[in-house]
Amino acid sequence: MLDAIQVLIVEDDFRIAEINRQFVNRVEGFVVAGIVKTGDEALTYLRGASDLPQLILLDVYIPDVQGLDLFWTLRNEFTEIDVIMMTAANEVETIVEALRGGIFDYMVKPVDFDRFERTLLSFRNQRHLLTTKTELMQEEIDLLTGLQITSMPPREDDERLPKGIDQLTLDKIKRILQESGESGITALDAGSNVGVSRSTARRYLEYLVSIKEADAQLKYGDIGRPERKYVPWTK
Structure with missing residues (x-):
């Protein structure tokens, strides 16, 4: 059985951070490892952690960083940690950049719990699949990538x-x-x-x-x- 997935919340609004904390704790198999408000706090936490979290919930609008600068720092320095964007930023340019950076998901605030839960369950399912197998069938890869074959006639x-x-x-x-x-x-x-x-x-x-x-x-x-x-x- 896999250990609980550790989640770091990066959110400068304490009210939203608390909501996110409650959301995480409601999903079985996940636990909040920490909550930080700024980019400096996030990097200090990660660089000093003996055990890194497996997942980061990241807001685009962090007061001490510009745009997606923190996101790219995280992707370059902590490649083993997955990132889910939870932000009010819904500009196509920002979303495209985040997608190209390899985010697991992008959720626009306000986020309802059902949508949040689906994302975390999908993340847990993917993590389980990737940590319990050495090879994957095409159907399993399609499940990971979310590929939908729309050109095929319905059964x-x-x-x-x-x-x-x-x-x-x-x-x-x-x-x-x-x-x-x-x-x-x-x-x-x-x-x-x-x-x-x-x-x-x-x-x-x-x-x-x-x-x-x-x-x-x-x-x-x-x-x-x-x-x-x-x-x-x-x-």
Whole structure:
């Protein structure tokens, strides 16, 4: 099992920094390593850290640096750390430069939690894939790059699927469900494995229940709160 992913927040507005901290802590598998307000503080923190964070949430508008200068310093000096931009800057020129610099994602403020959670789950899924394998199949590479093949005609199955259900994600959810066996799987676990949010995974799992390819059971946690667990249909 992977250790918690350490996240450094670079944000000069203490209110937004606190919101970001709460967002990070709400996503399983992530923990805030630190919060800094300026470029100098960020570089001092990183240069003195015995264990570097794996991810940085970075604002473009930092008071002591110009534009994306801090971003490029981070990319050049700490190549092993991934960067997600969380900023109010939505100019195409800035976005293009950040994309060319290899950011993992670019989110424009204000950011809602569902969008934030999807990004972190996708990052965790990518990190898991890259740290547990020595070779990748083309489909796995496509999953990492987010490539969508739009020129291919839709499969016959796609035309019969309800709105909000796509065949590629459905196939991945079905595979995870089958692999879970009698122990079953929760929407949170399924989403983590596939790289989608818990609510999205639940939608797919409930669809499988509706077509009798899955069965839903109640699972009681440590504090007695029931949670739906999904198992392959066997009846």
